[in-house]
Amino acid sequence: xxxxxxxxxxxxxxxxxxxxxxxxxxxxxxxxxxxxxxxxxxxxxxxxxxxxxxxxxxxxxxxxxxxxxxxxxxxxxxxxxxxxxxxxxxxxxxxxxxxxxxxxxxxxxxxxxxxxxxxxxxxxxxxxxxxxxxxxxxxxxxxxxxxxxxxxxxxxxxxxxxxxxxxxxxxxxxxxxxxxxxxxxxxxxxxxxxxxxxxxxxxxxxxxxxxxxxxxxxxxxxxxxxxxxxxxxxxxxxxxxxxxxxxxxxxxxxx
Numbered sequence: 001x002x003x004x005x006x007x008x009x010x011x012x013x014x015x016x017x018x019x020x021x022x023x024x025x026x027x028x029x030x031x032x033x034x035x036x037x038x039x040x041x042x043x044x045x046x047x048x049x050x051x052x053x054x055x056x057x058x059x060x061x062x063x064x065x066x067x068x069x070x071x072x073x074x075x076x077x078x079x080x081x082x083x084x085x086x087x088x089x090x091x092x093x094x095x096x097x098x099x100x101x102x103x104x105x106x107x108x109x110x111x112x113x114x115x116x117x118x119x120x121x122x123x124x125x126x127x128x129x130x131x132x133x134x135x136x137x138x139x140x141x142x143x144x145x146x147x148x149x150x151x152x153x154x155x156x157x158x159x160x161x162x163x164x165x166x167x168x169x170x171x172x173x174x175x176x177x178x179x180x181x182x183x184x185x186x187x188x189x190x191x192x193x194x195x196x197x198x199x200x201x202x203x204x205x206x207x208x209x210x211x212x213x214x215x216x217x218x219x220x221x222x223x224x225x226x227x228x229x230x231x232x233x234x235x236x237x238x239x240x241x242x243x244x245x246x247x248x249x250x251x252x253x254x255x
Contacts, residue, residue, distance in 0.1 A: 010094035033118030053252035121187035124178035134191035142180035197235025
């Protein structure tokens, strides 16, 4: 039997999904962040696949989302994208420490994963936290600076960016310390899984694919499945069932 509990970890609301017989046992754990304008419960189908494979899953609620919503307009929320991402990276450590204190992690085995914004958060945690044992990035982007500048250009074209050039640069500079594409050494041979749709026009695949190619060349891996990139030729900005199963199998093998 699988149980689902609403809990808080260091004050951060989350869903805790685990096999009931192993609820209080130390287990390999996946902390899975949701996407922008989504919510923790939107990834329950992914959690189910992981829990079936004897993994504990924590689905946190990002700031300004779901139970933490402050009723911002769509435009106001858009301007909070990167502050939400940065806060989520910081809260990842809070959740990890809480899990450790409760003795729920088996040999500190914790993977980070996420979709879209959650995948972007995941990339930042790899730079920040060496205790992250591996990661799965679905439709995410490791090149924070590049992606942020692309967002700025789009907002400028729409006439919807009420920031001075200096303010924009200051915001972008805050992201560089978490930009995995500029800190490629931070991966440090940890298992890393990417999935992306070639037709994705929300978070284009090219940045993550370029990063993967650089990392693969750097590590000189051939058939080592600890570094994989699945590019779905037909998919857009939506995780397919096939992608979910590929990710769940890969995590179960490497966590």
